[in-house]
Amino acid sequence: MATIINNVVVRDIRFPTSQGLHGSDAMNAAPDYSATYVVLETNDPGGLSGHGLTFTIGRGNEICVEAVRSLSYLMLGESLESFTADMRGFWRRITGDSQLRWIGPEKGAIHLATAALVNALWDLWAKSEGKPVWKLLVDMTPEQVVACVNFRYISDAITSDEALDMLRRQADKKAEREQEMREKGYPAYTTSAGWLGYSDDEIRQRCRDAVSGGWTHFKQKVGGDIEDDIRRARLLRSEIGDERTLMMDANQVWDVGQAIDSMKRLAEFRPWWIEEPTSPDDILGHAAIARAVRPLGIGVATGEHCHNQVMFKQLLQANAIDFCQIDSCRLAGVNEIIAVLLMAAKFGVPVCTHAGGVGLCEYVQHLSLFDYIAVSGSLENRILEYVDHLHEHFLDPVVIKDGRYMPPTAPGYSITMRPESLADHQFPQGRVWRV
C-alpha cells in the first residue's frame, strides 16, 4: 500500500533564549531560537510520520510558517513513493512552483520553509526504511545519490558524470569508514564558550569545563569593539593553551576593508579561520578577504547564511572559502546539501557543517557522516560545530563522547521533538510564553 501524505501540520515553536544571552553575537544581539516545525502525517496504520523544521531566531518564524502553508499543496495527497522514486523531480517541483518562486527565487523565507518540508520527507523516508538518514544516504548507490541532485545552474561547476565518478571512487572504502565512525564518532568543536554576551568570568569557566571535557577546538565571537575582541582572544588563548585550536566568527558585521584590518590585529592569537567576515552575499568580498588573510595563516569560513547551491558554487569557483559551512535549513534540505557536498569535494574544500540553534546539531551529524563515508572520504580540516543548548527537547538528541559526535542509530533525521516540548513552546499560546 502506498504511504499517502494526508496532512501537513505546521507549528510556530520558540524558545526564550534571549533571556540568558545564549547565542548572542555581533549581529544577533538577542535571539529567541525558534523552529517552523512540520509534520507530514500519513495514512500509515502504524502512525508513520515525517518531522522536519527550519530554524529561525524569533520574529519572522510566523512568516516561515505561512510559507510552509503556501508550499504544502505540492505534497498533500501525494505518496512517499512517488517522491522517492524521483527525488530530483520532487526537489525541482517544490523549489520551482512558478508563482511561489517569484518571492525567492531559492532564497529567504520560501527557501527556509522548503527546507523544513524537504527534510521532513527525508525523515519520513528514512523512518519507513528503518534507518537513520545518514545510513540511508550511505547505503545508496552513486547513481541513486546523483538522482537526488538538481544540476540546474551548477553544470558549469560539476556534471552528473563527474559526481558519479567521484562517488564511485569512494565506494570501496565506505564500509571501513562507517565502522570507524561507529567506533570513534565524528570530530566536533564547541561554540559554547565564546558567546559575545558572556562575561570574562563566564568565558573562563566555560573554557575550563570544555578543556576538561576533551574539546580541542574553540570558537570565539568577534566583531564588537576590536579592543574587546583582542582582550577576549587573549583570555581564550591563555585558557586553551597553544596546542588547541581557536576559531573566530564575526557574524557578518564587517565591510571588506574592516574585516581585513581587524584580522590583521587578531592574527597574533592564531585563529584557524575567520567565519562570516562580511555580508553572506559577498562572494567577491570573501575572495578579497581570503587573499589578504591567508598569508597570515588564517582561512575564511562561511555558509550558514549562504542561501543556495548557486551561491556555494561561486564561493568555490572564486576560491573565496577555505571551509564550507553548509546549513541544514538554509539550503533547501538534503537534496541541495548533496549538491554542495559534491561541489566542495570536487574543489577540495573541506565541509565543516554549521550547527547550534535548535535542532541543527541533530541534523548536521547525518550530513557530516555521509560526507566522510561516501563523498569526501576525508576528515582532514573537517570538524563539526556543537552547541550545548536545547538538546533535551528531542526524542533522539545528539550523543557527544570525548568531543565527538557518535552516529545516531534511531530511524529518521533525529529531529522529532518531544510532545511536551512542542506544547510548552508553541508561540504564543504555550506555557513558556504566557506571562
Next chain:
Amino acid sequence: MATIINNVVVRDIRFPTSQGLHGSDAMNAAPDYSATYVVLETNDPGGLSGHGLTFTIGRGNEICVEAVRSLSYLMLGESLESFTADMRGFWRRITGDSQLRWIGPEKGAIHLATAALVNALWDLWAKSEGKPVWKLLVDMTPEQVVACVNFRYISDAITSDEALDMLRRQADKKAEREQEMREKGYPAYTTSAGWLGYSDDEIRQRCRDAVSGGWTHFKQKVGGDIEDDIRRARLLRSEIGDERTLMMDANQVWDVGQAIDSMKRLAEFRPWWIEEPTSPDDILGHAAIARAVRPLGIGVATGEHCHNQVMFKQLLQANAIDFCQIDSCRLAGVNEIIAVLLMAAKFGVPVCTHAGGVGLCEYVQHLSLFDYIAVSGSLENRILEYVDHLHEHFLDPVVIKDGRYMPPTAPGYSITMRPESLADHQFPQGRVWRV
C-alpha cells in the same frame, strides 16, 4: 504638529492575468500579477497617507502580506519627520531588525515586504511636500541624497565622499535636464509584443500596432525551444525592420553553457541585449556569458531578481552586466535604489529600470528621471521598460507619448490604486475572485 503613522494597513491584491497569458515567459508560465499593498495611515486631519506595494505573481503574495505585518511594528506610532530626518537610519532599522534579518538577510519575502513599506514612506513624504517622488529626489542636495544611503557592505565599491563628488558634478545641469524631461519625456521600450504565450499572429499584430505607436525598441521572450525562439526572432525582426532595436529576455532558464550556445544561434537577429540569461544569483556566470557574447555585439542585462545592493555591487565589480535593471520592489525601496544608481554611474553601466507587472511602470519612471537629471546625467543606452497592462487601476497612471514616459506631476509615488480596484481584486474575497 508631527505626522504620526497610526495604522499600517496591508492588503492581498491579485489580478487574474494568467487567464490571458499576458506576462508569460519561459520561467513564469501563468502569473497572476499581484501586489502586497500597504497604506501608512496618519493622524493628519487632511487624510494624508502613504501608499506602497510590492509586486508578486500570485501564490506567495500572502507570505509578503504576513511579512509586512511582522515589520510594521518598526513604523507604527513613529512620526514621518523622525524618519525623514535620518533616512539612512530609518532604512538600517527596517532592514536590520536582528530577529527578522535571519530570514533574509536582505532577500526574499522579508526584503520584498520591506520595499512596500519603504516606498510607502517615500510616497507619504513626497505627498507631504506636494511633489512627485522624482522631483523630491531631484531637489535634494547631494548631501541629502547621500544621507539616504546605507554604505554598509558596499564601501569597497563606493564611499559617501565619492558619491557626493559625483552628485555635485551633475548639479549645475539639473535644471536644464529637468526641463528637457518635462518637454520630451524619458525614452521607453515595449515588452507587450513578445510574450511567450502569444501566437505568431498575435505577435505580428502587436508589432504593427507598436511600430505605428512610435516604439523603436522591442523585447522578445526567449528560452523555450530554441527553434521556436529563432522563428519568433525572425518574425519580430521582419516586422520591426533593421533600423529598430530588438532585445531578448530568457527569464533565467538557461545554465551558463546553454546561454552562450543559445545566444550564438540567436546572434544573427542582432539582439541588443540578452536579459536574465541564467540564475539571478550567478554573478560569475553572468560574467562568463558577457565575455562570450560581447564579441557578437550582444550585451548582458539583469537585475529584476537581483535582491540587494551587495549583489549589484558584485555584478558591477565583476564586469558581468552591460545594462543594470533595478527593480523598484525587489530592492528595498528608494534608499537602496539610490545606492545602486550611484554605483552604476560610478562603474559607467547604464541603468534601464525593470517594469511591467502591476505598478512597476508607475514606480520606475520616478527612478529613471532622477537617474538622468541628478545622478548619471546621461540617456545613452538607457531605456525604460513599458508594458501596457493594468494601468487603469491607478489614480495617476503613467502617461506615454510617442514611446516616451512623460514625467508625473501629482504628488507622491504614483502608486495609489483606485478604491474600487482594490475592492474588486482583494484576494480571495474580491469580486474578480468569486466564482
